[in-house]
């Protein structure tokens with residue numbers, strides 16, 4: 001360690017600001033802040049995203065072309081070419097030499113003083129006797145530095161922060177501050193669970209002596225992540241007498257009239273879910289329920305019932321959709337359902353010119369039912385008394401945003417709807433003490449959507465079938481491919497091209513729908529399609545969720561091999577939503593085995609759950625259907641599916657602790673208490689808050 005550092009920083013503790021460390025000026029402090037680091041303790045928790053194995057130093061003469069290696073040698077020269085803006089550093093080991101090349105890095109030159117030993121890690125290139133390495137990670141062994149070898153941590157970077165700087169900084173900081181941290185987990189529990197201490201785990205997460213130690217460290221830290229969240233959830237859900245509860249009226253007059261107005265009776269699955277929700281709505285404690293049900297299972301009706309229960313109790317209800325188009329869609333659907341009851345629903349989107357008027361009306365309480373996007377949780381929206389919030393397709397939302405909405409309406413009852421099944425333990429962890437209801441089964445008379453895979457050369461068959469359906473007065477979707485990535489711009493262009501081509505087909509009324517259109521036009525097109533004034537709707541994946549036109553019986557998905565299973569299932573769910581049989585054509589010449597198997601799975605399976613399992617099998621647990629969308633933030637090292645075992649153990653331990661000491665006031669739980677409260681400040685409760 002450098003002398004100056006010892007004298008200047010002798011009194012520092014983990015809670016001190018990193019700016020007190022020599023070498024961390026304003027710029028670096030800001031860059032570190034971008035990584036969420038302000039104090040030394042934060043820095044200790046900045047985990048490397050991987051480790052590079054530099055335990056083997058390959059002799060220069062043995063290095064092969066294209067090999068990723070760590071090598072060493074004595075610096076012979078460092079030349080900067082100002083014209084080509086290239087820095088060349090030559091090292092030598094025995095008779096062999098290597099040139100490291102750095103582009104646009106004149107300032108690096110002074111680091112490479114000839115005579116010192118340098119260690120380079122990177123991909124080598126060999127041309128005959130010439131060996132080179134472009135932009136390697138490097139270490140120069142001046143007197144006060146030990147080389148960093150073995151499993152070397154690779155850190156996330158920000159701005160102009162360099163890997164070498166971070167590694168050196170961590171090497172000074174971690175061994176110094178980690179032992180100063182206390183271990184929040186009482187020792188008996190630690191031993192019972194066979195875990196190493198937290199300070200040791202932190203040390204080894206950065207600088208593991210070997211792979212086994214790294215694994216033991218990970219196990220402890222993952223356990224901690226789960227334990228912290230599980231404790232926060234349990235503590236938050238202990239009944240707080242000061243929480244103003246809200247009771248809704250699930251058997252009020254509007255609910256009754258709505259049920260009577262439906263042209264169908266509820267399915268068994270719907271009845272069961274509604275029973276569970278009713279029970280929650282009657283309690284003064286805020287409801288936090290996840291409503292799971294396959295595409296087309298009839299979740300919307302349940303959402304409406306829940307919202308009406310709030311209105312019957314004199315409260316407001318909000319419906320939050322992931323996109324503006326979906327908010328508009330849902331708004332139309334809700335209006336259709338509620339018009340017969342003489343109820344109006346407001347639509348509040350970001351761009352609406354009536355937005356100000358609506359906001360005022362929400363504040364005074366003259367709007368009872370509102371549909372919107374994130375705009376609903378904007379700082380400018382206030383509710384008089386928000387009783388129920390329904391969140392559709394929650395995976396598109398950040399959990400924090402939902403928490404913000406919750407916080408606005410005192411403690412509204414919250415119903416989160418999803419068509420993507422997620423394992424129960426996972427739901428419990430991610431959404432806290434969320435109860436789960438399932439709408440099992442589909443409304444009567446629904447046949448599975450016949451699914452046919454056609455290669456490009458047989459594409460004609462699909463369009464002939466579409467033509468026949470249009471002749472029968474039915475409607476169709478044509479979903480255009482994801483071209484070169486899935487951005488809306490390129491997709492929109494593909495949709496326009498496809499629609500242009502199809503407009504040439506006589507007798508077809510073609511509509512076009514993509515994300516780049518004005519929301520006014522999108523609504524108009526959807527309304528025309530709903531009314532049956534458009535026969536074939538050419539669309540991007542914008543129609544993936546929520547769109548409900550029961551007369552649409554045909555879907556053609558172009559280049560279907562480019563979509564994931566979750567997406568294909570959602571898309572297919574747009575047809576077969578009425579009593580008429582429906583067909584979905586998947587047009588594709590799959591290039592990989594996996595893509596072919598995905599298409600086969602679509603042809604064979606119709607249930608979301610089955611497809612989720614199939615997806616899991618094809619892709620492995622890391623990519624399970626919808627996992628990424630589920631916003632599994634808040635976990636840094638933990639993988640809630642792979643670490644299911646640790647998750648269950650942590651939940652068990654959390655329950656044990658809270659049972660024996662509900663407020664965590666016993667001396668052995670003091671550290672634990674502070675640690676959990678800190679987590680709540682860090683935003684963990686926003687994950688678990690309804």
Ligand SMILES: Nc1ncnc2c1ncn2[C@@H]1O[C@H](COP(=O)(O)OP(=O)(O)OP(=O)(O)O)[C@@H](O)[C@H]1O
Nearest residue numbers: 264265266267295296297298299300301419443546
């Ligand atoms: N009990 C029922 N009997 C007959 N039809 C029903 C019943 N419940 C709902 N439906 C109709 O089934 C269609 C699908 O319902 P809904 O839109 O509520 O499904 P969803 O679960 O929200 O689907 P998605 O997740 O795909 O949006 C709608 O046209 C709806 O009117």
